[in-house]
Amino acid sequence: MKFIINxxxxxxxxxxxxxxVATKSAIPVLEGIFIKAGKDTxxxxxxxxxxxxxxxxxxxxxxxxxxxxxxxxxxxxxxRLSSDEVVLECDDKLMCHITCGSAKFDIxxxxxADYPEIPEQPDSADIVIDGEQLKRLVRQTGFAVAQIEGxxxxxxxxxxxxxxxxxxxxAIDGYRLAIRQEPIKCEQEFNIVVSSKAITDAVxxxxxxxxxxxxxxxxxxxxxxINGYVLISRLLEGEFVDYKKVIPQTFMxxxxxxxxxxxxxxxxxxxxxxxxxxxxxxxxxxxxxxMFTSASSVGRATETAEINLQGxxxxxxxxxRYLLDALxxxxxxxxxxxxxxxxxxxxxxxxxxxxxxxMVMPMKLK
Numbered sequence: 001m002k003f004i005i006n007x008x009x010x011x012x013x014x015x016x017x018x019x020x021v022a023t024k025s026a027i028p029v030l031e032g033i034f035i036k037a038g039k040d041t042x043x044x045x046x047x048x049x050x051x052x053x054x055x056x057x058x059x060x061x062x063x064x065x066x067x068x069x070x071x072x073x074x075x076x077x078x079x080r081l082s083s084d085e086v087v088l089e090c091d092d093k094l095m096c097h098i099t100c101g102s103a104k105f106d107i108x109x110x111x112x113a114d115y116p117e118i119p120e121q122p123d124s125a126d127i128v129i130d131g132e133q134l135k136r137l138v139r140q141t142g143f144a145v146a147q148i149e150g151x152x153x154x155x156x157x158x159x160x161x162x163x164x165x166x167x168x169x170x171a172i173d174g175y176r177l178a179i180r181q182e183p184i185k186c187e188q189e190f191n192i193v194v195s196s197k198a199i200t201d202a203v204x205x206x207x208x209x210x211x212x213x214x215x216x217x218x219x220x221x222x223x224x225x226i227n228g229y230v231l232i233s234r235l236l237e238g239e240f241v242d243y244k245k246v247i248p249q250t251f252m253x254x255x256x257x258x259x260x261x262x263x264x265x266x267x268x269x270x271x272x273x274x275x276x277x278x279x280x281x282x283x284x285x286x287x288x289x290x291m292f293t294s295a296s297s298v299g300r301a302t303e304t305a306e307i308n309l310q311g312x313x314x315x316x317x318x319x320x321r322y323l324l325d326a327l328x329x330x331x332x333x334x335x336x337x338x339x340x341x342x343x344x345x346x347x348x349x350x351x352x353x354x355x356x357x358x359m360v361m362p363m364k365l366k
Contacts, residue, residue: 002035002064005057007100010086011078013044014071016229019201020053021060021071022044027116034115035088037061046071046351051198052118054230055132065088065113069096077105077148119232122218128184129161130168130209131226134136135167135178138203140329144171144178145196154193157236161191170198172241176322177359178329179243193240194222194365198233205229247359248347251338253285253311255353259335263327265292265303270320272298280317280363285309294320317363325359 014033015037021229025048040048042057067090078086083101090096094109146155150224152174159170169183171177202213202224214225217235224231242264266281269292273279284291287309293302316339327335328350348358 001035001037001067002087003042003059004062004087005042005059007078007081007084008257009057010042013057013080013221014078016205017044017046017053017055017103018071018075019204020048020051020231022048029068029114029118030109031070031072031349032110032115032117033071034066034068034112035065036112037064038277039064045115047116047118048090049116050195050234051201052232054232055117056228058123065090065340066286067094068110068112069098069107070110070220073107076229077107095110117232119221121223121230121232122216122221124216124218125188126225127162127215127217129184129187129213129215130240131206131213133184133293134199135206135214137167137182137201138199138292140180140331141169141178142173142196142200143325143329144173144176144358146173151244154240156196157193157240158199159191159193159240160199162189164189165193170243172243175319175361176326177243177246177357178356180325180329181355187343190217192217192222193236193238195233195236199224199233200223202226202231205231206328231290243306246345247357248338248340248345251311251340251347253309253314253339255285255290255307255309255337257305257307257331257337258335259327259330260282261305263324265305266320266327269294269301269303272301273320274298275321278363279318280365281320281323282317284313284315286313311339314339314341315365317365318360319348319363322360329358330356 017033017101023209025031036043040061045054081100081103087099090109096107098105121265155173161168161366165183166181168181170179188357196215216223221232221234249293273296279296282293287306332350334351336349336351344358
């Protein structure tokens with residue numbers, strides 16, 4: 001095998017594909033990138049048994065063939081090469097010769113025959129989503145995905161659905177809930193749970209330019225086609241949480257607040273809250289005023305803000321980070337925050353409509 005390719009193009013592809021490379025795997029080839037040189041085309045693939053990523057690049061192929069090269073080593077070499085063009089040649093003993101300008105590396109490859117078969121791309125019709133829309137929906141819900149599988153692996157995914165022309169993303173980790181929905185031009189309707197890592201990796205490939213993302217969905221897999229990349233991930237199996245049952249429909253207290261002002265206040269109070277301890281942010285609401293306070297081994301902080309409280313006075317303890325994540329995700333100047341006293345979930349919504357709903361569970365106050 002021998003091919004000649006632009007160094008920057010190959011380096012960018014290897015860097016992106018590294019997101020789907022297995023780390024410290026018992027199967028060495030999964031730590032590598034499968035490289036196949038065909039007629040004027042180079043196909044690179046990474047696969048960690050859950051997510052596969054493939055990129056096709058045009059290049060000058062002198063001799064067709066295939067090999068697997070350790071992704072980390074290849075990426076580091078390409079990153080440090082200075083010339084524009086790279087020549088990669090692999091002999092019959094799997095020794096790979098990488099030449100760029102006066103630099104030359106000889107590294108051992110792995111047999112392409114040992115690389116596992118990647119999942120087939122679903123053959124359903126394309127569902128087209130605007131790249132900026134996908135970024136926005138992931139950014140505004142992904143923070144609420146469970147980070148550890150625990151007893152409910154389904155919560156490590158994002159519930160993605162299209163119904164009545166609305167694209168909805170839902171994430172929940174047992175302590176908070178994030179719902180974001182936007183109109184979409186899509187005749188198909190579906191309801192699936194996508195691995196949070198897969199959809200986040202897809203978003204990271206998107207450039208700042210306007211791009212379209214083509215989705216294909218089968219009973220078991222979903223694929224993302226983005227700028228020459230194809231990502232294929234298995235869907236998470238099982239029923240997603242019936243989150244609609246846990247969202248309160250009536251409320252005892254409501255306030256409207258300036259999102260930026262309250263983010264700034266909570267960030268200041270958070271300076272004395274350690275991430276290693278479950279120290280609540282104490283919020284005391286009364287007519288005309290809310291007082292935020294917190295005390296930890298570091299010290300104590302207090303700040304007040306004017307509000308218009310509709311309903312009786314109350315006190316509630318909240319996780320400062322969860323509250324900040326929700327407020328930052330709103331991306332609106334003002335929001336409506338609704339309560340049922342100090343022992344029930346807090347709901348954050350827009351002043352009008354239901355483009356987003358964020359729910360944060362309270363913490364016990366001592």
